Amino acid sequence: MSALLEVSGVSVTFDGFRAINNLSISIGEPELRAVIGPNGAGKTTFMDIVTGKTKPDEGRVLWGETSMNLLGMSESAIARAGIGRKFQKPTVFEDQTVRENLAMALRNKRGPFDVLFYKPNRHARARIAELAEEIGLSDHLPRRAGDLSHGQKQWLEIGMLLAQDPRLLLVDEPAAGMTPAEREHTTELLTRAAQTRAVVVIEHDMEFIRRLNCKVTVLHEGSVLAEGSLDHVTQNQQVIDVYLGR
Amino acid sequence: MAKVTLAPRKGFLSENPSVLRFLGLLTVFTLIVTALSEGFGAGIVSTSFLKVLGMTLCLCLIAVAMDVVWGYCGILSLGHFAFFGLGGYGIGMWLMYARTEGIVRESLANAPIPATEGEVRDAIATQIFSVVGSTELPFIWGFAHSLTLQLLMIVLVPGLLALVFGWLAFRSRVTGVYLSILTQAMTLALSLYLFQNDTGLRGNNGLSGLQNIPGLLHLPQSTIALWFFWASALALGLGYLLFAWLVSGKFGSVVRAIRDNESRVRFLGYHVESYKLVVFTVTAIVSAIAGALYYPQAGIINPAEIAPITSIYLAVWVAIGGRGRLYGAVIGAATVSLLSSWFTGGGAPNIDLGFYEIVWTDWWLVLLGLGFVAVTLFFPKGIGGLFDYLVRKP
Ligand SMILES: Nc1ncnc2c1ncn2[C@@H]1O[C@H](COP(=O)(O)OP(=O)(O)OP(=O)(O)O)[C@@H](O)[C@H]1O
Ligand SMILES: [Mg+2]
Numbered sequence: 001m002s003a004l005l006e007v008s009g010v011s012v013t014f015d016g017f018r019a020i021n022n023l024s025i026s027i028g029e030p031e032l033r034a035v036i037g038p039n040g041a042g043k044t045t046f047m048d049i050v051t052g053k054t055k056p057d058e059g060r061v062l063w064g065e066t067s068m069n070l071l072g073m074s075e076s077a078i079a080r081a082g083i084g085r086k087f088q089k090p091t092v093f094e095d096q097t098v099r100e101n102l103a104m105a106l107r108n109k110r111g112p113f114d115v116l117f118y119k120p121n122r123h124a125r126a127r128i129a130e131l132a133e134e135i136g137l138s139d140h141l142p143r144r145a146g147d148l149s150h151g152q153k154q155w156l157e158i159g160m161l162l163a164q165d166p167r168l169l170l171v172d173e174p175a176a177g178m179t180p181a182e183r184e185h186t187t188e189l190l191t192r193a194a195q196t197r198a199v200v201v202i203e204h205d206m207e208f209i210r211r212l213n214c215k216v217t218v219l220h221e222g223s224v225l226a227e228g229s230l231d232h233v234t235q236n237q238q239v240i241d242v243y244l245g246r
Numbered sequence: 247m248a249k250v251t252l253a254p255r256k257g258f259l260s261e262n263p264s265v266l267r268f269l270g271l272l273t274v275f276t277l278i279v280t281a282l283s284e285g286f287g288a289g290i291v292s293t294s295f296l297k298v299l300g301m302t303l304c305l306c307l308i309a310v311a312m313d314v315v316w317g318y319c320g321i322l323s324l325g326h327f328a329f330f331g332l333g334g335y336g337i338g339m340w341l342m343y344a345r346t347e348g349i350v351r352e353s354l355a356n357a358p359i360p361a362t363e364g365e366v367r368d369a370i371a372t373q374i375f376s377v378v379g380s381t382e383l384p385f386i387w388g389f390a391h392s393l394t395l396q397l398l399m400i401v402l403v404p405g406l407l408a409l410v411f412g413w414l415a416f417r418s419r420v421t422g423v424y425l426s427i428l429t430q431a432m433t434l435a436l437s438l439y440l441f442q443n444d445t446g447l448r449g450n451n452g453l454s455g456l457q458n459i460p461g462l463l464h465l466p467q468s469t470i471a472l473w474f475f476w477a478s479a480l481a482l483g484l485g486y487l488l489f490a491w492l493v494s495g496k497f498g499s500v501v502r503a504i505r506d507n508e509s510r511v512r513f514l515g516y517h518v519e520s521y522k523l524v525v526f527t528v529t530a531i532v533s534a535i536a537g538a539l540y541y542p543q544a545g546i547i548n549p550a551e552i553a554p555i556t557s558i559y560l561a562v563w564v565a566i567g568g569r570g571r572l573y574g575a576v577i578g579a580a581t582v583s584l585l586s587s588w589f590t591g592g593g594a595p596n597i598d599l600g601f602y603e604i605v606w607t608d609w610w611l612v613l614l615g616l617g618f619v620a621v622t623l624f625f626p627k628g629i630g631g632l633f634d635y636l637v638r639k640p
Contacts, residue, residue: 051513053509053513074512074517075509075512075513076512076513076514076515076516076517076518077517079512079513079514079515080515084513085513087510091507091510093502093503093506093507093510094506095502095506096499096502096503100499103496103499104496104499104500104503104511104514105514110515110516110517111517111520112497112517112520112521112524113524115496115497115500115516116492116497116524118495118496118497120496160514164514164515
């Protein structure tokens, strides 16, 4: 397992408030990693930094075998380099159909002229059908995404993430608004994806984390408080004080 | 152009029957007007009204372009009339130059010593530029002698302006109201620049006599007007086809996604700025072509034509017609511009209220403003949306 993503010594300040404080995290490939921590710990901001949405004040974010510096890259270039993201609040394109949403995410050339002359082939159609099956939206392909339920939008966004076929999946609270059965299905999807790629999951639901059965990083006030197996971190007194004991 | 680009997606027209319906209606309209025209048929449609109809088709074309850039891509450009005007100036330069050249050569033909080419050029320059106190041919008229080169300029100059302006604006991620203001500033700057006498485009005199087509002076205006009407209809048809193809399929999907949530599109790996630039530039070029067909029918172009307000009207037409649907833009532009010329041209009878007389030339803008407010409040999808609603009802 070699490091695919290497975040080191990163700090971010919002109007004088230090949201991320000298944060260092390393993710291997393949790996499944859970990130937990109290509200405002900086979990989402960590993903914002990796995906180029937020530029840190200091620190380094390196990617891949060639240790590409992600900090100098635009959001779209980072995504093309192989980092996909699911947002905390489901963000799909509500005015477009489920099929159009998936087709846009599907891994293909992204340049305007490539897209202009793009013609969906049999392979692309089959892949969309397969993804729709996986996220339980087979019967909803022609539906407007805005008409889906909250849980279905979550699924659609997970489907879009898988469609991108990224090397690193950053998944922010995927289980929110899902039924227990759906949560189980999500766990299964994520663990399966993590067999061949890196997956980072932020969740508050401890039962969900337990089922992921992976290394856990606990964030607090913008830096790593503890790291290790779930049993290991849940026995940590500091973790109990700031997070579990609330 | 449209034919080539259409090749990769067969079945485009069968998947988009509304495009076919629009083209059918446009053809029928063109045939009927032709049959009623002075130059060809019954003479019920006068030549001056034929020109109004031809110009309206050009306005519909720029409205469709505006709908693509605003309604589909979410860029509220309030500067597309700058490109329209540049197209008009582009064709106007050739029209004026070539016609003046004809006159000069004719008058010099009787001179005892044959005039040199340099003398011919000087005489043309004097003829065109004496109104602004100059006898020099400005360097920007360097291609004006050649129709081919000048046609190329009609595409290249507005295209390059849009490319550079768009690149600067989109790269700095200027969006929303700020971008609209920036486009207003662009068209205002261009218009103020052209108002000056020493810019080589005759200041506020503009270019005139554009209805006289060099080489075709023996033909009556009724015939010329018909030709331009046909050309305008053809341009609208092709432009509509091009844009309908552009906004369909995956490209259209990405463009609409940019309109609704551009940062999300970035996280999918699309370089949003490039898409905006393509849309902005293509619509600018089509606007320029619309302008190049409009002004020979109008007969005159001057810098007031690209005053900031004209581009705002364009947005109003599209909003009234219904943005995000191409035929909506056509309906809006045709309805409002025809009504406008009816009201302001004295077509509408004034209403005497006894204590006050409503003179439509003064009150038309108030009416338009009220109409705009009413549409925004009660029919946010515009006339086009209303149309949908009626059609869907059993
Ligand atoms: N763009 C921003 N501007 C100002 N403050 C911000 C911004 N983004 C995040 N913050 C602040 O940074 C802190 C960390 O936020 P973040 O969203 O990363 O927390 P989180 O760990 O994801 O919390 P939650 O579990 O509630 O999602 C919070 O106090 C938040 O208010
Ligand atoms: Mg969060």
